[in-house]
Structure formats: C-alpha cells, structure tokens
Amino acid sequence: MSLLSKNNYKINLSNLGTLKWVPNLLFKILVFSFISFISWNYFSLCFIVVGYKIFELLENSKKYTFSKYFSQLFIIIISWLIGGLFWMLEIDKGFFALSMHASLYFLPFFIHRLFFKTKNIIYFIPIIILFEYLLNVASSSFPWTTLGNLFSNTPWLVYWYSYTGTLGGSLWILIISYCLFKIHKEKSKLEIIKFSIVLFIPIFCSLLIFLQKKENKKPSFVLRSVVSINPQYVKPSTNNIEIIKNIASNLENIKADIVLIPEQTIRGIDKDKFYGMHIKQILSAIMKKQSVKCIIIGATFYNKGEMPHNGIIYLTQDKIYFKIKRKLVPLTEYLHPVLTPLFKKIFFNIEGIDESKEILKDQKSLPVVCYEAFFPIYISKSINNANIIFLLSSEHFFNDSFFGKKQYENILRLRTIENNCPLIKCSSFGFSTQIDNFGNVLYNSNKKVNCFKLKINKRESTFYNHFGEFTVLLLIFLMIIIVNLKNHYSKKLLE
Structure with missing residues (x-):
C-alpha cells in the first residue's frame, strides 16, 4: 500500500517532470541540423543562422553558468556537425571519428570563455580561424568542416579564394554572422548598412575576378x-x-x-x-x-x-x-x-x-x-x-x-x-x-x-600560391588592432 501512496505518486510525477527539456533539446538539434544540412549541401549562406546562434551564445556566456553554457554549446556543435557529416555515421569507425572531431570543436569555445569571456565577442573570430589553420597544417587531421568549405556548393560566390584560400571564406561567414547578431542586438540602420557591405562587396569582387579571368583566358593550349x-x-x-x-x-x-x-x-x-x-x-x-x-x-x-x-x-x-x-x-x-x-x-x-x-x-x-x-x-x-x-x-x-x-x-x-x-x-x-x-x-x-x-x-x-593563408592572418591581426583601438577610445570618451 505504501508504494501506491499519494506521496510516492507525487515523487514519480516530479521525476517525470525533469524530462520535459528533452523534446525541446531534440527540436533545437533537429532545426539547426537541418539548417546545417542545407548549408553544407545546397546553399552555403544559410549557415549565418547557425553563426548568429554562436555569437548569441558567446554574448550570453557572460551571465551563463558553465553547465548552461555547455548545454547550449552542445546543441550548436552537434547540430553543426551532424547536419554536415551525418553520412559518417554509416561508415567504418564513423561514429567514433565524428565524436572525436566534435569534441575538438569545444576547444576554441572554451578558450574564448576562459580568456576572453569579459571582452568583445568578436575575439572569437581569430580564435576559430587559428583553430582551423592548425587543422589545415597538421599531417593527420580532419579539415573537412573548415567553414570556408561551406562555399564549395556555391563557388561563384568565392572566386576571390585565389587571394585568400578557404580560410578567407571562414572569416567571411563569421563576420556576416557577427553583423547579423549586431543587427538584432542594436536594432540600428548603421548595423544593417554594415551587414549589407560585408555581405555584398565580396560577392561583387567574386564577379569581377570571374570576368577578368574569362577575359584573360589564353587561347594557346x-x-x-x-x-x-x-x-x-x-x-x-x-x-x-x-x-x-x-x-x-x-x-x-x-x-x-x-x-x-x-x-x-x-x-x-x-x-x-x-x-x-x-x-x-x-x-x-x-x-x-x-x-x-x-x-x-x-x-x-x-x-x-x-x-x-x-x-x-x-x-x-x-x-x-x-x-x-x-x-x-x-x-x-x-x-x-x-x-x-x-x-x-x-x-x-x-x-x-x-x-x-x-x-x-x-x-x-x-x-x-x-x-x-x-x-x-x-x-x-x-x-x-x-x-x-x-x-x-x-x-x-x-x-x-x-x-x-x-x-x-x-x-x-x-x-x-x-x-x-x-x-x-x-x-x-x-x-x-x-x-x-x-x-x-x-x-x-x-x-x-x-x-x-x-x-x-x-x-x-595565384596570389594565394605566393602568400597563402598569411593574407587571412594579416586581416585578423588588423581586425584585432581596430577592435582594441575602438575599445580604447570608447573608454576615454566615457571618462
């Protein structure tokens, strides 16, 4: 009789209540995995939705406990990688390899939280670019998910890879995502203008490079x-x-x-x-x-x-x-x-x-x-x-x-x-x-x-053959200097 008592019945219900977060978690993973799937296989720029959520998480990390931060980060990374690499689940050692690769992607986020938590979230961009650079120069690694590879399904957007290489695409998609986040946060026309410039100027440059290459194509072969x-x-x-x-x-x-x-x-x-x-x-x-x-x-x-x-x-x-x-x-x-x-x-x-x-x-x-x-x-x-x-x-x-x-x-x-x-x-x-x-x-x-x-x-x-990834690393270095100067003068104005 004691097992069926009212108190025990309430306890069982409360235990069931702790599982209410599961459908919400699965729904988020499903939605972001689908966006990642479209981004990796059909239209690259859709990834800015995932990028927006990354910068939103980085902004909120200042007030999140570690456990909450980790749970939100888990949703983003799993969705990001499963959406693009779900096919690995069917290959030999695929699940293990995907799990190991996913665990590596927590590293740049934890570095940002540990050293740059109170600073401008834009510092995450050089961290993730440096992380991708290391994946690309290692003798045995898995650089497939380098963000610049997203544009492999829309190469007409990135003919300027002959100047920057794939890391240039990673930098571009991250800056677009950051600008989208700033539009939502600031809700100002200036942020919309910045977003438009960052989005359309590289596309325009890609078109110009294509036309120039086509015009200069040598007939001798x-x-x-x-x-x-x-x-x-x-x-x-x-x-x-x-x-x-x-x-x-x-x-x-x-x-x-x-x-x-x-x-x-x-x-x-x-x-x-x-x-x-x-x-x-x-x-x-x-x-x-x-x-x-x-x-x-x-x-x-x-x-x-x-x-x-x-x-x-x-x-x-x-x-x-x-x-x-x-x-x-x-x-x-x-x-x-x-x-x-x-x-x-x-x-x-x-x-x-x-x-x-x-x-x-x-x-x-x-x-x-x-x-x-x-x-x-x-x-x-x-x-x-x-x-x-x-x-x-x-x-x-x-x-x-x-x-x-x-x-x-x-x-x-x-x-x-x-x-x-x-x-x-x-x-x-x-x-x-x-x-x-x-x-x-x-x-x-x-x-x-x-x-x-x-x-x-x-x-x-190409320019990339001569200078390679150093073009992107130089751009990141300049970006850090500009952000630091902006923060410095903003503090002086407040004083």
Missing part, C-alpha cells in the same frame, strides 16, 4: 587525351599482376597520352625491386603498344625495414617516379607512433624522400592522393609550376553515400579556384571527374573506362 580506369568493375583479385593484366585488357584499342589508375590499386610494392618486377614490364608494354606517354597509378610501397607508404607510381617512357601521400586519414591510415602498439593494424608512413619535386619539374603536373586534396595550404605550397592536378582516389570509405561523395567533389572545385588550375579525379567506387580552373564540373562519370580531352594552358600562379 596543349591537347592531351586522358583515360581513367575504375578498378571496381575489373575482376577482383589480390594479385597485383592479375589486376594490371585485367586493366590492360580494358585499355585495348584506346588511344591516350595519359592513363590514370586510382589509389591503392596495386599493393605491397618493394621500391628497390620495382624496376625488375613483372608488373613494371606489363605497364611498359602498355605504354609501348598504346603509345601512352605516362601511366599514373595508385600504389602502396615500402623501403626495406620501413612501414609502408600510400602513394603514387608515376611512369613515363624513360623514367619512374615515386610520390608519398603526405596527408593521412586519422584512425584508418595514421595514428601517432606512441598509440600504434594498442591497435593490431599497420598504419602508413608519411616520412621519407620521394620524387614529387622532380615530377613537377619534368612533367608540369601535380599528382595528389585522395585525402591530400582536403588540405588547401598543402596543395597551394605543392603546386609550384604544375599546369594540372591529377587526383587518384578511392571513395570506398563513403559506403556509397550520395552526400559524402557530393561534398568531396564540391571541395575539389575550391582547390581549382584557389590555384587557378584544372583537375582530373580518377576514383574507384566513385566518379571520375574533370573540373576546370573556374570550379566548373565538365565531366562526371563512374563508368569503367573514362576518356577526357584536355586543353592544358600554362597556368598563371
């Missing part, structure tokens, strides 16, 4: 025929010789100057013995019979006594080059040496000397392996005198996700704009793609054999 092979349709085998023979059979009666074969098509190649291997003889026979000038093939290879490399073997009629993949996927391809004994897995090695510089000098092309393409600073510093980017990729890890592959392709469009350089992607379990230096997709197919007709102009290097 070298015509090249390129063929890419998608091994997913080739008879599966773990034997390298069988794989190459199957590929060779698909190249019969096809004339091409360049043949591209995706990432990790052949594996376990001993670099020192490659020249005498049967695989090399088959590839040389293909080049001779088909009059192919070069074959660029994705491979894993090693030096005796070292961990294997993921990379590229670049064969020409008179020389062979090896290129090492320098940017590796965390957890699946690379883990810090201190932690590797905890996992029963062989990870790839990013150290070692390769012939990347020789390829650039002799072939005037930049071979890139899959994940390296997500690092704009790395590509900008590597491209040198290359006139085209050849990207060898494997998209098997997307687990056939439409949105994962769509975002990947969109991000590649930004690389072509930043470097004023066309790109051809050869991929297994994905699409072979041709993108021009304006970020336009000219060809996109997942057929077994894909043929491209390339007009290769001598590339003019």
Whole structure:
C-alpha cells in the first residue's frame, strides 16, 4: 500500500517532470541540423543562422553558468556537425571519428570563455580561424568542416579564394554572422548598412575576378587525351599482376597520352625491386603498344625495414617516379607512433624522400592522393609550376553515400579556384571527374573506362600560391588592432 501512496505518486510525477527539456533539446538539434544540412549541401549562406546562434551564445556566456553554457554549446556543435557529416555515421569507425572531431570543436569555445569571456565577442573570430589553420597544417587531421568549405556548393560566390584560400571564406561567414547578431542586438540602420557591405562587396569582387579571368583566358593550349580506369568493375583479385593484366585488357584499342589508375590499386610494392618486377614490364608494354606517354597509378610501397607508404607510381617512357601521400586519414591510415602498439593494424608512413619535386619539374603536373586534396595550404605550397592536378582516389570509405561523395567533389572545385588550375579525379567506387580552373564540373562519370580531352594552358600562379593563408592572418591581426583601438577610445570618451 505504501508504494501506491499519494506521496510516492507525487515523487514519480516530479521525476517525470525533469524530462520535459528533452523534446525541446531534440527540436533545437533537429532545426539547426537541418539548417546545417542545407548549408553544407545546397546553399552555403544559410549557415549565418547557425553563426548568429554562436555569437548569441558567446554574448550570453557572460551571465551563463558553465553547465548552461555547455548545454547550449552542445546543441550548436552537434547540430553543426551532424547536419554536415551525418553520412559518417554509416561508415567504418564513423561514429567514433565524428565524436572525436566534435569534441575538438569545444576547444576554441572554451578558450574564448576562459580568456576572453569579459571582452568583445568578436575575439572569437581569430580564435576559430587559428583553430582551423592548425587543422589545415597538421599531417593527420580532419579539415573537412573548415567553414570556408561551406562555399564549395556555391563557388561563384568565392572566386576571390585565389587571394585568400578557404580560410578567407571562414572569416567571411563569421563576420556576416557577427553583423547579423549586431543587427538584432542594436536594432540600428548603421548595423544593417554594415551587414549589407560585408555581405555584398565580396560577392561583387567574386564577379569581377570571374570576368577578368574569362577575359584573360589564353587561347594557346596543349591537347592531351586522358583515360581513367575504375578498378571496381575489373575482376577482383589480390594479385597485383592479375589486376594490371585485367586493366590492360580494358585499355585495348584506346588511344591516350595519359592513363590514370586510382589509389591503392596495386599493393605491397618493394621500391628497390620495382624496376625488375613483372608488373613494371606489363605497364611498359602498355605504354609501348598504346603509345601512352605516362601511366599514373595508385600504389602502396615500402623501403626495406620501413612501414609502408600510400602513394603514387608515376611512369613515363624513360623514367619512374615515386610520390608519398603526405596527408593521412586519422584512425584508418595514421595514428601517432606512441598509440600504434594498442591497435593490431599497420598504419602508413608519411616520412621519407620521394620524387614529387622532380615530377613537377619534368612533367608540369601535380599528382595528389585522395585525402591530400582536403588540405588547401598543402596543395597551394605543392603546386609550384604544375599546369594540372591529377587526383587518384578511392571513395570506398563513403559506403556509397550520395552526400559524402557530393561534398568531396564540391571541395575539389575550391582547390581549382584557389590555384587557378584544372583537375582530373580518377576514383574507384566513385566518379571520375574533370573540373576546370573556374570550379566548373565538365565531366562526371563512374563508368569503367573514362576518356577526357584536355586543353592544358600554362597556368598563371595565384596570389594565394605566393602568400597563402598569411593574407587571412594579416586581416585578423588588423581586425584585432581596430577592435582594441575602438575599445580604447570608447573608454576615454566615457571618462
């Protein structure tokens, strides 16, 4: 009888009442996740709604307890990342990787709260930009969610990436969001004018750059025929010789100057013995019979006594080059040496000397392996005198996700704009793609054999190639000086 007493009944009801916040929490996550989804996949500028909520939270953090601040921050970060990267939940180790990545994004917010809580919330902008910069220069990180990548679905807005790179887009979306917050807070015409200037001037500059590039486009070019092979349709085998023979059979009666074969098509190649291997003889026979000038093939290879490399073997009629993949996927391809004994897995090695510089000098092309393409600073510093980017990729890890592959392709469009350089992607379990230096997709197919007709102009290097991310870092430095001067003179006026 005591269990059914009135007092116990009230206690149970009060316990249920503590769960009333759950529907509200789920509703907020759902709404902001949807906005993030639209921003990452269809129209980038929608993200200013999420940006507005970020600055609103930073403003209110001055009066929030830590627990309330954390709960509101949790909603924003989870919505931000799930909306853009929900496809990761279906891939191998995807949930763990997404959770680890989300936990990293708490860091800039906690730094702001710890050191800048009582100062102008605009100080958050240099903190998050510096955070993104560190993600972009690390050997193994996940810079996919760099805010500047939002504009990969609307590249016509950011042709000025040839001056600032992706971090310039991050700075732009953050300043727009801040101005939107100021409109709501101040409710003044001056703030509306500031918002309009910050929003429309970069768009106008993007249009001017596009028209100038189109007008200065050189008519002279070298015509090249390129063929890419998608091994997913080739008879599966773990034997390298069988794989190459199957590929060779698909190249019969096809004339091409360049043949591209995706990432990790052949594996376990001993670099020192490659020249005498049967695989090399088959590839040389293909080049001779088909009059192919070069074959660029994705491979894993090693030096005796070292961990294997993921990379590229670049064969020409008179020389062979090896290129090492320098940017590796965390957890699946690379883990810090201190932690590797905890996992029963062989990870790839990013150290070692390769012939990347020789390829650039002799072939005037930049071979890139899959994940390296997500690092704009790395590509900008590597491209040198290359006139085209050849990207060898494997998209098997997307687990056939439409949105994962769509975002990947969109991000590649930004690389072509930043470097004023066309790109051809050869991929297994994905699409072979041709993108021009304006970020336009000219060809996109997942057929077994894909043929491209390339007009290769001598590339003019961009401002970003020479000065890179330092343009954005300089703008941030100037912004901090201006904010400090404004605060200083405001205090003097009050005195």
